[in-house]
Amino acid sequence: MVQSAVTASGIYEYCINLTAIQPALLINYSDKEKFDCLCKVGCANYNSKWSCPPYSPRVEDFISGWKHLYLMLICIEMKQFTHIRNSYLRIKAANSILKSRADKFLSVMAKHHGNYISNGSCRLCKPCKLKVNMPCAKPSQMTYSFEAMGVNVSKLTNDCFGKPLLWYTSQNVPLYTSVVSGLLTHDALSVNFLFKEYNNIILK
Numbered sequence: 059m060v061q062s063a064v065t066a067s068g069i070y071e072y073c074i075n076l077t078a079i080q081p082a083l084l085i086n087y088s089d090k091e092k093f094d095c096l097c098k099v100g101c102a103n104y105n106s107k108w109s110c111p112p113y114s115p116r117v118e119d120f121i122s123g124w125k126h127l128y129l130m131l132i133c134i135e136m137k138q139f140t141h142i143r144n145s146y147l148r149i150k151a152a153n154s155i156l157k158s159r160a161d162k163f164l165s166v167m168a169k170h171h172g173n174y175i176s177n178g179s180c181r182l183c184k185p186c187k188l189k190v191n192m193p194c195a196k197p198s199q200m201t202y203s204f205e206a207m208g209v210n211v212s213k214l215t216n217d218c219f220g221k222p223l224l225w226y227t228s229q230n231v232p233l234y235t236s237v238v239s240g241l242l243t244h245d246a247l248s249v250n251f252l253f254k255e256y257n258n259i260i261l262k
Contacts, residue, residue: 063155072134076249081121088117090208108194109180114206124242132156133236149226156237166259176201177237
C-alpha cells in the first residue's frame with residue numbers, strides 16, 4: 059500500500075508492507091549472543107538504554123504466549139530527498155517519517171490488541187533512566203526492537219517480503235530506507251483490517 063506523508067518540507071510517498079506469521083518463526087532468525095556483540099561494538103545505546111543489550115530479552119521469551127505476529131515493513135525511496143544536501147540528514151529525515159508513523163500506529167493497535175515490537179530502541183524517556191543509574195521509569199510501556207532481542211531482521215524481511223534491507227554509509231545513500239516493526243496479538247486480524255486501521259489512525 060502506497061501512502062503520502064505530508065510534512066513541513068514537502069509531500070513524500072512511502073510503501074507499507076504487512077504479513078502475518080507465527081511468532082515462533084522468529085526463533086529461526088535468532089542469535090542473541092551474536093547481535094549483542096555487534097551492538098556492543100557498533101552501537102552507542104549498548105549498556106545505555108534499558109531496552110537495549112545486554113538488558114533486552116531474548117525474542118523467544120518476549121513472544122511466549124502470543125498466537126499471532128504481524129510484520130510491518132515500511133520503505134521510502136531516497137530520491138525524494140535530494141533537496142537535502144547532507145546525505146546523513148537525508149537518511150535521518152526519511153527515517154523520521156517512517157518511524158513516527160509506525161510507532162503511532164502500533165502503539166494504538168497494541169492498546170487494543172496486544173503488544174508490539176518497535177523499530178529501534180525505546181524512545182519514551184530522554185534520557186533513558188539507565189544513563190543516570192535509575193530503574194526504568196515506564197517498564198510496562200518500554201518497547202524493544204527485533205535487533206535488540208537478537209533477530210536477524212535483514213534475513214527475516216528478505217524471506218517474508220522479498221525486499222532486502224539496504225544500509226547507509228558515509229559513501230553511499232541507498233535506493234530506499236526501511237523500518238521493521240511487529241504487532242503481537244491473541245486474536246487473528248486480517249491484513250485488510252490492519253491497513254484500514256492504519257488509515258484511520260495516521261490520516262485522521
